[in-house]
Amino acid sequence: MKGFSVLLLKEIIPLTPVEKVRGFALVAVIACFAVNASAQTRLSSPQMPTLNSAVTGSFAQVKLRDINSSRDHGNAATTGIANAIADCGQTISCSILVPPSYGTTELSPGYSYDPSNANAAATTAGNITIFDRRFGDARMAVNAAGFHIGLITTPNGWIYDYYSKAKPNADLATFSILQNSFDGGNNQQNSALGYANKTQWTPMLAKDNSYTPGQHLTANLLTLSASTGNVAGLSNHVYCYGGVNAQGDTGCLAQNNYMAQGSVEYAGTLIGTPASAATSLTVLPSQGALTQGARRFLVKTNAGTLSAGSISNITTASYALTTLTGRGTSWPVSAVIAQLGTNVSAPGTVTVNPASFTTGSLSLITTSTLVCIGDPNSFEMVYPSAVTATSFTATFNKIHTAASTLSSGGVCGYVLDLTADNVSSATYTTHTQTITGTLHFAWPLLASTSATSAIMWVAGAGAYQQLVSRWNATSANGYVMYPFAEVLSVQQGGGVSNTLSLSPNNVSWTAGDSVAEFLYPAFDVHAGNNVVEAYYPNLAPNAHNFSFNYNSPLQGSDTMLALANNAPLSLYQVNGGPFASPFGIHILGLSKYGLFFDRPSDQWTFGVGCSGSCSSVQNIFAAANSLYYDFLQYDESNARWSIGAGSNAVHYTLGASRLYTPFSNLYLAADSGGAGYLSGQSLRSGVATNTDLSGELSLSAATSASYTFLGVYSAHPECLVKPQVDMGSNNRHWIVYSGTTSFTVNFATPISGSVSYSCTARN
Numbered sequence: 001m002k003g004f005s006v007l008l009l010k011e012i013i014p015l016t017p018v019e020k021v022r023g024f025a026l027v028a029v030i031a032c033f034a035v036n037a038s039a040q041t042r043l044s045s046p047q048m049p050t051l052n053s054a055v056t057g058s059f060a061q062v063k064l065r066d067i068n069s070s071r072d073h074g075n076a077a078t079t080g081i082a083n084a085i086a087d088c089g090q091t092i093s094c095s096i097l098v099p100p101s102y103g104t105t106e107l108s109p110g111y112s113y114d115p116s117n118a119n120a121a122a123t124t125a126g127n128i129t130i131f132d133r134r135f136g137d138a139r140m141a142v143n144a145a146g147f148h149i150g151l152i153t154t155p156n157g158w159i160y161d162y163y164s165k166a167k168p169n170a171d172l173a174t175f176s177i178l179q180n181s182f183d184g185g186n187n188q189q190n191s192a193l194g195y196a197n198k199t200q201w202t203p204m205l206a207k208d209n210s211y212t213p214g215q216h217l218t219a220n221l222l223t224l225s226a227s228t229g230n231v232a233g234l235s236n237h238v239y240c241y242g243g244v245n246a247q248g249d250t251g252c253l254a255q256n257n258y259m260a261q262g263s264v265e266y267a268g269t270l271i272g273t274p275a276s277a278a279t280s281l282t283v284l285p286s287q288g289a290l291t292q293g294a295r296r297f298l299v300k301t302n303a304g305t306l307s308a309g310s311i312s313n314i315t316t317a318s319y320a321l322t323t324l325t326g327r328g329t330s331w332p333v334s335a336v337i338a339q340l341g342t343n344v345s346a347p348g349t350v351t352v353n354p355a356s357f358t359t360g361s362l363s364l365i366t367t368s369t370l371v372c373i374g375d376p377n378s379f380e381m382v383y384p385s386a387v388t389a390t391s392f393t394a395t396f397n398k399i400h401t402a403a404s405t406l407s408s409g410g411v412c413g414y415v416l417d418l419t420a421d422n423v424s425s426a427t428y429t430t431h432t433q434t435i436t437g438t439l440h441f442a443w444p445l446l447a448s449t450s451a452t453s454a455i456m457w458v459a460g461a462g463a464y465q466q467l468v469s470r471w472n473a474t475s476a477n478g479y480v481m482y483p484f485a486e487v488l489s490v491q492q493g494g495g496v497s498n499t500l501s502l503s504p505n506n507v508s509w510t511a512g513d514s515v516a517e518f519l520y521p522a523f524d525v526h527a528g529n530n531v532v533e534a535y536y537p538n539l540a541p542n543a544h545n546f547s548f549n550y551n552s553p554l555q556g557s558d559t560m561l562a563l564a565n566n567a568p569l570s571l572y573q574v575n576g577g578p579f580a581s582p583f584g585i586h587i588l589g590l591s592k593y594g595l596f597f598d599r600p601s602d603q604w605t606f607g608v609g610c611s612g613s614c615s616s617v618q619n620i621f622a623a624a625n626s627l628y629y630d631f632l633q634y635d636e637s638n639a640r641w642s643i644g645a646g647s648n649a650v651h652y653t654l655g656a657s658r659l660y661t662p663f664s665n666l667y668l669a670a671d672s673g674g675a676g677y678l679s680g681q682s683l684r685s686g687v688a689t690n691t692d693l694s695g696e697l698s699l700s701a702a703t704s705a706s707y708t709f710l711g712v713y714s715a716h717p718e719c720l721v722k723p724q725v726d727m728g729s730n731n732r733h734w735i736v737y738s739g740t741t742s743f744t745v746n747f748a749t750p751i752s753g754s755v756s757y758s759c760t761a762r763n
Helices: 080-088
Strands: 028-032 062-066 093-098 128-132 139-142 147-149 152-154 187-190 195-198 221-225 266-271 280-287 297-300 310-316 322-327 334-339 348-352 355-359 371-374 379-382 392-396 405-409 414-418 442-450 453-456 479-492 495-502 514-518 617-624 629-635 640-644 651-654 658-660 667-670 676-679 694-708 718-723 733-738 742-760
Touching (some): 062 080, 080 093, 080 128, 334 442, 371 442, 379 392, 379 479, 442 479, 718 733
Parallel strands (some): 028 221
Antiparallel strands (some): 266 514, 280 495, 297 479, 297 514, 310 322, 322 453, 348 392, 414 442, 479 495, 617 629, 629 640, 640 651, 694 742, 718 742, 733 742
16 A cells, blocks of 8 residues: 555454453453552663563573673684574573674574575574674574463563662663664655665564464554553554655555455466365465465366356345245255254264254265255364264364254255356456456355255354345346365465365366365455443543544645545445445444534535436435434435425425425425515415414404404504405495504494404515
């Protein structure tokens, strides 16, 4: 990423219960509680622990040999290192210093002098560490004496116990790495010229190349503070005095995280003389060398023989296996489908009693029958070593519950690749890394109940999962079934190897076969997870759980926090794709303010861009009600705003010159001259009593009746009256206003009956 080396971080399960939070591990774990703390060692700043005191405890006795001194073999110009090694022995932690002044005739033993073979064995005992400074840098050969804490074993380790009172403001560091880069660096890059020459200065580099299952943690920082004072699991300070001068320069960057699925499948051809159903194969890789890994699936890619027809339907019941329906397919039918019947509570040889047969019987399973077993936790294939009328015995590599599904025959032994999910750099363009070849999304098949119905094992995180796929029933319904085996190990002779150990299988392996180890299909990719646990309120009432503070003049298009979804828009359901779009920011739990701005933005507090076609209806805001949600929507095509009220079907819509309502043709609008008006089929006061809008006044042999306005007006409303009785041919009536507060209807001669009135306010 922009000129930086990248460390890929994996989700792990923590080592200790105190770190356990929803199956994730915290890179830095801080535990605070009050106990009596031991005193500290007295060190004069900036003194650091010396090499001969770098290990204590069971390795408290140490030696330090400086071969440049007469005492430590300084007179031996060509055998000083060897003499020091002999003097160290093999039991006491011993450090040997080789200064720059020592000649280069004698070399230090160990892996550091064979960079082409990083796994070369050291030739000295593990208690010896050699620090060699003759070659322009400080090289360390062999290993420092390690230590053991509970289940943790560290071949390389430094322990220092501080127990005396330290000097004021002492800075105590048990292990310190200082790299002084004084000269020789380069920072040049020009894509047009095809030139790149950037020196990467890395004082500490930690790599974990893992090819076997387990919890992989490249760096684990555990900080326990049982006394007062500031506590930080990790403090990262970056100071910049230079600038950006070459392509790809990122500038002053405090931290760079990059998380990615693998971008290449380990693939090649089989060599040697592989046998049918072999459990050990040697591959001549054509791509993805050194990316092979255990517990993934090795498929025979030149044997996709069960691909006739298409898949017309895929269903996944809640917490159940995925069912495939074929169209024009002729899948072989499973001979046996049942439940395992017995718990396999630990890997090993177990006798099980299958039960609940839905297809076939145990008599159809022999010691030469491949059996597939699937449950929410695991999938595997076994060959029984013994069979009786009610049971069979097999060696299991995984644990299973008695309710696990068991099958034999049919599609057992195949994985299904949904071709719509195959991706390459050409089909999936919004990625940072380059995809090599094609990546396949393939799950094991468990059983087949007919020529057009099969069961696929889709599971992860201890549960059956809903299949999320680009497959659709009409246009993207192709598939290929490949024979496969699970890779159990990629280790041979103490290192990663192209000779793979496989699970039981029924694949007809032959020399020259094309094979590939697909990426494991169950992924759960996260950029990071921060968890804070505390049991008392923060002392500072305005403490921020997580904050970014910028003490620099951000300007223009600088962004304080950016969330980018770079996946193609065509993948999402709103654009006809298969996937539901994700949350942007999701706040869980109670908050006083969901989003609070300390001061208004100088342009828009909220800004929403246009969709790709500028013809969508956007849901800008939603509020829950007892029915569902009310929405504030924006219609891009017609430039109209709509708001729902109590029903998803009832909207008030504001256009450029009209306000629509859900009540027939009632709306506010403007005429061609720009004068506004209210249009509707009826005008109602909303109540049965008299209002300023309309009403009735009663008279009984009287010559007048009055009405007092409810509203306050600067000018009196204009009212019209109409008698509901015949008031006589010579009778007259008129209205008199008492300022702006009331009006009176007057008659020349008394009448009995009602008078209707209608008023329109002028302000």
